[in-house]
Amino acid sequence: MSRTAQSLLRLLERERALLRAGDVTAAAALLAPKSELAEALERDGAEAEILAAIRRAAERNAPLLAAARDGARAAERVVRALAGGVTTQTYSAAGHCTEIGGARRRLERRA
Secondary structure, X not given: OOXXXXXXHHHHHHHHXXXXXXOHHHHHOOHHHHHHHHHHHHHHOOXXXXXXXXXXXXXXXXXXXXXXXXXXXXXXXXXXXXXXOOEEEEEOOOOXXXXXXXXXXXXXXXX
């Protein structure tokens, strides 16, 4: 197995570990090196078995990437709602319910 293929497999394993740990920012930082390694692998070529292993690793990460994307979109919707003055409830790690209120828009009267 080439160094490029080994590096790409290690990078995919690291990406998986970061996503499972919830470190989406660090996982996103791997996008550029992952793309570079994939381009180098395409340029240099690789055996079908190696490509299959890389494909399986990438496919294993796909649901985690999709969940991270969906979570970010859901968080964005909540932030927008709160900015619009909506009140919502959330739960702490200990299970306590907390109400989060959005910014209330007030009419400012000036004389």
